[in-house]
Amino acid sequence: MVRNREQSEARLIAAVGQILAREGFAGLGVNAVARAAGVDKVLIYRYFDGLPNLLRAYGEREDFWPTSAEVLGEDAAAIRALPVGKRVEHVVLGLLDALRKRPQTIEILAWEAMEDNALTRTLADIREHWGLRVIEHVFPDPSERSEDVLALANLLVAGFQYLMIRARRSPAYGGVALNTETGWQHIRQGIRLACRSIDHT
Template identity: 25%
Template structure:
């Protein structure tokens, strides 16, 4: 029980430092002091700092979580319902990114070029890509590069959410207004419909 508490303290310390001081202040000694733990526990529980940050990210990065959250649905979905599960996954990404402050901070730090923890990026890429490949295997893509279409939608979600955090006006649209987000969701679904109509699903 003591072990679990210490692990949780270290993981929570990462969130505390990011919230109060930003990703640039993340370090072994800083985390240990904030957690009130000996820094040797970071190596014992997580192997190294990268391992601790990756464990933290599993709670705060959408696509690291997405594989476990959606794989059962994707494996059992019928071809006729592929577009609906695609909508569900991308709308979940939108809601998660809008609501999870830690995920926002992680993406912003990564986009700034400051992210040194490659394990986070690698795990996100691995999990997200596996999920997408499962969806593609279910569909007859007729040679269409679905990955590129989905990539554009994923990037749109991340960019619109992050860019409107401080400046809600984007291309003449006021994203401080809930109605704008409702229209954005509807438009996102329209693009998914267009994609699946291209492959007659």
């Protein structure tokens, strides 16, 4: 048996992702993670001082959250020149595409919303800083942020996040297909439709 702390840490972090993808957060525990990593669970305490910190390490991997560039596109300055409605549409759709590629991130978001414990709180901390940066990027001028438009934008984001969560178990939601690409195209069209009314006041 080769002894290698770095490798063991990496295995534990990878095991978190495996379990989240396979069983969801319900199966996430010290025993399960250690078993999946092929490592003794005592190392979780020695190296990470418990599961919450291991989960924090997992949440801080580079590709866990999309970068601002991935959400906003390469030319962030060009976005700020668009009317507000178009800007909202752009960032909401960008966020949708970015998150659809990250099923484990969706799993974390879901869990964060459901339960309130040491593990979820650490994850909420990580996401906090990330989310604020995006808003600052898109709406540098606070006067542009109408309360109602902000509410609508967040409602749309909350909506597709919830649909992504349901998509893992259910093939459809209220007549909208969640397991086909065309179903998600309709959702994207719905978002565009909603954003159209923002500039049209």
